Amino acid sequence: MSHTQYDVIVVGSGMSALLTANYLSKHMNVMVFTKSGKHENNSFLAQGGVAGAIAKTDSWNQHYMDTLIAGCDHNNKYSVQLLTKQGPAMLQEIIDNGMKFDEDPSGNLSLGMEGAHSMRRILHAGGDQTGKKIMKWLHSQLKESVTILEHETVVNLLVDSERCYGVKTLNTLGQRRTYRATHVVFATGGAGGLYSYTSNNNSVTGMALALAYRVGATLTDLEFMQFHPTMLRVGDKAVGLISEAVRGEGAYLMNNEGKSIMSGVHPLNDLAPRDIVSRVIFNELDQGREVFLNIEHVRNFEARFPTITQMCSSHGINLANKLLPVVPGAHFFMGGIETNENGETSIEGLYAVGEVACNGVHGANRLASNSLLEAIVFSKKLAEHLLNKESTIQWMPTDYREKLSSLKRETIILPAKEELQKKMMKYAGIVRNKNGLLKLISWLKTYQTYWESLDEIESSLPLEKIELIYMLQVSYLIASSALNREESRGAHFRLDFPYLNENWKQKRIMHQKKQNISCKSVLTNALFVADAKCKGEKTVEYI
Structure with a gap:
């Protein structure tokens, strides 16, 4: 090396x-x-x-x-x-x-x-x-x-x-x-x-x-996780982003029945915060309707939005119809x-x-x-x-050494990346609930051995498998956080806890991996979730 x-x-x-x-x-x-x-x-x-x-x-x-x-x-x-x-x-x-x-x-x-x-x-x-x-x-x-x-x-x-x-x-x-x-x-x-x-x-x-x-x-x-309301939908795929700036220039959301879906929902109508717009679109789709961005009021659309124009053209979307099919997608964390x-x-x-x-x-x-x-x-x-920070490294660290693995490479069976993505979208996406999150967490935990053994097995794995194991672990941490926050705030929406809860104001869920962590966190104003090294793993407590 x-x-x-x-x-x-x-x-x-x-x-x-x-x-x-x-x-x-x-x-x-x-x-x-x-x-x-x-x-x-x-x-x-x-x-x-x-x-x-x-x-x-x-x-x-x-x-x-x-x-x-x-x-x-x-x-x-x-x-x-x-x-x-x-x-x-x-x-x-x-x-x-x-x-x-x-x-x-x-x-x-x-x-x-x-x-x-x-x-x-x-x-x-x-x-x-x-x-x-x-x-x-x-x-x-x-x-x-x-x-x-x-x-x-x-x-x-x-x-x-x-x-x-x-x-x-x-x-x-x-x-x-x-x-x-x-x-x-x-x-x-x-x-x-x-x-x-x-x-x-x-x-x-x-x-x-x-x-x-x-x-x-x-x-x-x-x-x-913030979901952007308007991804261009082609068939069952999201192929690219339609900027919020399009709605800023006068475009509005409507369903296939011709109804403006944001009118009267929020004082800002189509320019409401993204979580609200995403949930409205989600509900329309969940009820079997299609959603479109109507651009009839946007002046000089092709000159103002050349990237979106090119994206629509390359996917066979006719701008003359003034309707762009949309679906929400994960946008910003x-x-x-x-x-x-x-x-x-x-x-x-x-x-x-x-x-x-x-x-x-x-x-x-x-x-x-x-x-x-x-x-x-x-x-x-x-x-x-x-x-402005002086280096504190005045020593040579010990060489990094691989640990020997007790797991054989051929025994590592992982799901397809697409399966993980679909489950995250379904259970930890725009609208969440306890049963769905528990179902997701249970499925993710079947792969826990792999992320806990990465120190041992990493050197024998190709990059694609290493990345997928990390993705499974992060998904588990996200789902655990979503399960523990029993309220709806911003981009996190729980169907079973659909309102803001003042007891959760300025409370943060934190994850940290330590060998001998106490289940009672010393972090003020935080809900602390330790990893599996903490007895019971479940323990969360306000301090």
Whole structure:
């Protein structure tokens, strides 16, 4: 095995990863790993834009309040203040560095409207190509000191004395390597790939969550998966995202009986928060009706939304009919690896930023177009923290050694990925209930031996099986969180507990793996779920 030392290893290839790498590269030696190609990430697919209170008629305080309302007051208010207060200046900084957003005929920034915002504050680039334009600009900004290694997947973290000091990787040729670093940063996106309908890139499967959990990092808010209401439906498949900005420009949802399904449901009608819109569509589909996005009132649709136009054309959808068939799909994960505002996790030397992280900024439901702003603000916060932090590594860690396996490779029988995705969509999707979650958890636990034995069997498994085992484990943790939160809040909706419960306000469900953990958590204001090492596993208690 090769051993290469870096100042910082960044895992991921999206906006958070490249911004962090670029900020740090001026003073540090940075290596970026991505499991697929450098353009295969959620940031590249982002259509909507970047939210920011930059208009003279707007204020960070209004943006702050909109974020809290959308997040059902589950947000970390300090994180939201950082996002909304520092966001405009950081947006201006990237504009000053050459990133061009769309302008109106007078040369002013063109600001769009999206769901749950109190005013127009969304910056776009190339119409609905914002993510693609930002990523191309970011790649042009990358310094020579940033090395990007494509098609090499991190399959384990190297931890010694409770400090992370590197990664173990497996590439598409089956080669296994270890790399050491003073700091390891996860910026890998969310977990949309756990569901059959998703707007996410195929590579986004939540694997980093399991990697972090495996070495003892705390995971939190895993029950909060946001479903985007409008994925383009072709047959029984979701083939791509139809941005909320389309509804912001006048499109509305209707069923095949010609009824406007959001009219009167919420004061914002079709621009209601995503969880509400998704559930309304889900109910229509559940009753056997089809749902369409009617674009008859959207002016210059093809020029305003070229990506969506091309997607419709390539799948045989005739825009002249003005009706786009839609279905909700897993879109953004509010939960993740617990961090503070500087991206620090509960493991020294391990950091997380972007969608894979959870600093509480989105609460129970992300406000539209806050994710790219999150990447901009918190990537810089993380980079500044690392640049001001003196290295505490004054020793050489022990070499990583494989454990011998008692399980034979041929005895490992896993389900098809598609079976897992369908079960997650059915039982841990838009609408949940106790019986369905228990059924899902029972099925997932039949594979528990594999994720508990990964230290032993990993070296004998191909990448596809390692990833699937991690997906099963993360699905189990998500389902457990959804079962334990007996209320409905934001993106988490329980049919058997359909209302907000004040006793759950600001309560967080956390998961952490430790050998000798006490079943009574010392974490204030948190519902703590220990893993199987905790006697009974079930024990959860308010402190």
